[in-house]
Amino acid sequence: xxxxxxxxxxxxxxxxxxxxxxxxxxxxxxxxxxxxxxxxxxxxxxxxxxxxxxxxxxxxxxxxxxxxxxxxxxxxxxxxxxxxxxxxxxxxxxxxxxxxxxxxxxxxxxxxxxxxxxxxxxxxxxxxxxxxxxxxxxxxxxxxxxxxxxxxxxxxxxxxxxxxxxxxxxxxxxxxxxxxxxxxxxxxxxxxxxxxxxxxxxxx
Ligand SMILES: N[C@@H](CCC(=O)N[C@@H](CS)C(=O)NCC(=O)O)C(=O)O
Numbered sequence: 001x002x003x004x005x006x007x008x009x010x011x012x013x014x015x016x017x018x019x020x021x022x023x024x025x026x027x028x029x030x031x032x033x034x035x036x037x038x039x040x041x042x043x044x045x046x047x048x049x050x051x052x053x054x055x056x057x058x059x060x061x062x063x064x065x066x067x068x069x070x071x072x073x074x075x076x077x078x079x080x081x082x083x084x085x086x087x088x089x090x091x092x093x094x095x096x097x098x099x100x101x102x103x104x105x106x107x108x109x110x111x112x113x114x115x116x117x118x119x120x121x122x123x124x125x126x127x128x129x130x131x132x133x134x135x136x137x138x139x140x141x142x143x144x145x146x147x148x149x150x151x152x153x154x155x156x157x158x159x160x161x162x163x164x165x166x167x168x169x170x171x172x173x174x175x176x177x178x179x180x181x182x183x184x185x186x187x188x189x190x191x192x193x194x195x196x197x198x199x200x201x202x203x204x
Contacts (some may be wrong), residue, residue, distance in 0.1 A: 003028040005047055005055040009116055010034075011165040012067040012103065013054045014199050019074055021197045029203055030057075033118075046081065067103075067165075068095040071158040080158050087164035090152040094159035098166075106133035107166040120174075131175050137173050138167070138180045145182035149189060156190065164190050 004020065004027050016102050019189045020027055032038040032053060040051045048055040056074070072095060075081035080125030082088050102108055109130040113123045120127060135200050141163065144151065151159040168187055170177055177184055190196065 001028045003030050003057040004051050006053045007034045013167050015067050015161050015165040016054045016070050022195050075158045087153050091157050091159045094151050098162040101137050102166045106130055106137055107170050113171045114173045134175045140183045142180040145186050149178045
């Protein structure tokens with residue numbers, strides 16, 4: 001069975017868990033001990049020499065890294081990735097956007113310092129910059145969602161899953177989402193889906 005190498009407290013990992021739940025696809029869950037830096041140990045470096053998660057092991061030795069690429073690959077041929085090339089390119093556009101503007105700065109960094117490394121005090125100034133960047137991006141998402149239910153087309157795609165990852169964690173990182181009612185309504189649509197799982201849900 002394919003295996004997901006992940007952290008429980010990583011939104012990049014959660015995106016893949018959420019997609020797999022949406023797809024009803026069984027997988028082997030290999031959660032790494034982040035506190036003890038298991039991602040930098042030889043056993044995992046043999047899977048992903050970058051020492052990062054998520055990593056999708058399709059079959060032994062056949063590994064795909066980068067959450068956006070994993071989402072794109074796993075959604076292929078399913079309702080979560082449009083077949084139309086134009087819409088598919090729109091999905092890709094949002095996947096690139098998410099990595100640059102939500103994951104690597106702004107909401108993603110705010111989540112990292114507040115939720116993962118508990119450095120809210122030590123990183124006070126950087127945290128405020130990250131929160132401000134997140135607010136700028138949420139205002140952008142808010143405009144895009146005006147009159148739309150989903151980021152691309154008429155139904156949920158992996159673009160929504162990617163953006164949902166760090167966006168729904170914003171409040172825990174000290175970024176209020178109330179000023180963005182379209183974003184809040186969209187998040188409620190994502191949550192209302194029958195196969196939705198929450199960040200903290202772990203398989204029994
Ligand atoms: N762009 C990558 C980012 C991967 C990444 O930064 N993963 C983090 C967890 S969210 C990680 O493994 N950090 C541990 C480390 O870098 O040592 C993706 O989206 O998969």
